[in-house]
Each structure stands twice: as structure tokens, then as C-alpha cells.
Amino acid sequence: xxxxxxxxxxxxxxxxxxxxxxxxxxxxxxxxxxxxxxxxxxxxxxxxxxxxxxxxxxxxxxxxxxxxxxxxxxxxxxxxxxxxxxxxxxxxxxxxxxxxxxxxxxxxxxxxxxxxxxxxxxxxxxxxxxxxxxxxxxxxxxxxxxxxxxxxxxxxxxxxxxxxxxxxxxxxxxxxxxxxxxxxxxxxxxxxxxxxxxxxxxxxxxxxxxxxxxxxxxx
Numbered sequence: 001x002x003x004x005x006x007x008x009x010x011x012x013x014x015x016x017x018x019x020x021x022x023x024x025x026x027x028x029x030x031x032x033x034x035x036x037x038x039x040x041x042x043x044x045x046x047x048x049x050x051x052x053x054x055x056x057x058x059x060x061x062x063x064x065x066x067x068x069x070x071x072x073x074x075x076x077x078x079x080x081x082x083x084x085x086x087x088x089x090x091x092x093x094x095x096x097x098x099x100x101x102x103x104x105x106x107x108x109x110x111x112x113x114x115x116x117x118x119x120x121x122x123x124x125x126x127x128x129x130x131x132x133x134x135x136x137x138x139x140x141x142x143x144x145x146x147x148x149x150x151x152x153x154x155x156x157x158x159x160x161x162x163x164x165x166x167x168x169x170x171x172x173x174x175x176x177x178x179x180x181x182x183x184x185x186x187x188x189x190x191x192x193x194x195x196x197x198x199x200x201x202x203x204x205x206x207x208x209x210x211x212x213x214x215x216x217x218x219x
Contacts, residue, residue: 047168065184069185084137089165
């Protein structure tokens, strides 16, 4: 019964997340804003690209956290992820790379599926995972670029707005990690039943959703 009480809210959250998602909308006239206001506008856009709109990115970060539900290991992974997605987001926004969304979006779903399955089959966090996370971060950065390209960047604050968006994304990721720690890691980390009752069932749910996304985005 305890396990059922835990997984029902998680399952409901996964089912409701698509209902919260929507397209980014830049509903302000940037020409009427100060440079500071523009910076914070793109900061907010970066944050909302994760919470509540970035369902796939949220589940990727959550999958990273689940394997080792302590703050320090996941923050190292999040740092590698941030550095990587900042590189490809910048390259894409400056027009250096422009891979099609029809390729990037299924690969992002596959990255979530990979990490979720890894959570199930490995016994502990391996040092090489940070390299894998960095590689997936490069991929997710191209996904961020798709959203940001649709919004556009003000020519007079191109670099500053790009930095603000990246900071917002990072703050969104940190929020996900802290929420996961409060809900899971604070009381479950290190418990002998953690993998059986939390890690495996949660990772299975995420893997199933990621597999569905993969096939949906390929169709």
C-alpha cells in the first residue's frame, strides 16, 4: 500500500504534464523594454522552457537524479549538461549548425529512454556517466535552439538574451533537482528499499513515456 500511495501521484503527474505544456509565446514588444527588462524576459523564457513546458527535459534531469538521489552527484551531472547545451545552443543561434528538428526531437526522446533504462540495469552511478550526460547535453541544446529560434533574439541584445535564456534553463533544472531532493532524496536516499520501490518503478514509467515519444516523433 505504501508503494501504491507513492506511485499514484507520480503516475498522475506524468499523465498531467502534457496538459501543462504549450508553445512559447513572446507577448511583449521588446522595443519598449529596457535592456534589463529584456534580459529578465529571456531569463523567464529559459526557466519556463523547463518548468512547466519542458516535459522531456524535466524527465531527463529527473532520470539523472534518480540513480543517485543526493545533491552533489546530480549537480555535477547538471553542470556538464549545462556546459554542453550552452555550446550547441550558441552554435545553433549563431547559425553555425542547423540540424532538423525531425532528427533532434526523436534523439532527445531516445536520450531519456537510455538514461531511464540505465537506471534500471546498473547498480551504482558510474564515473563515465558524466561523459554520456555531456553528449546528451549537446543534443538537448539543439532542442532548446528550436524553441528559441521561434521566439527570436533582439539584434541589439543578441548575446545577452542568449545568456539570459541559458541561465533561465539552468535555474529551471536546479528547481527540478531541488524538488526531487525534497520529495525523494531527503528521506529515501541510502535506504535498502530505494531501488526496488522508487528507482526501478519510476524509471520504468519514464522509459515507457520516452519510448512513446520516440515513436510519436518519428511518425
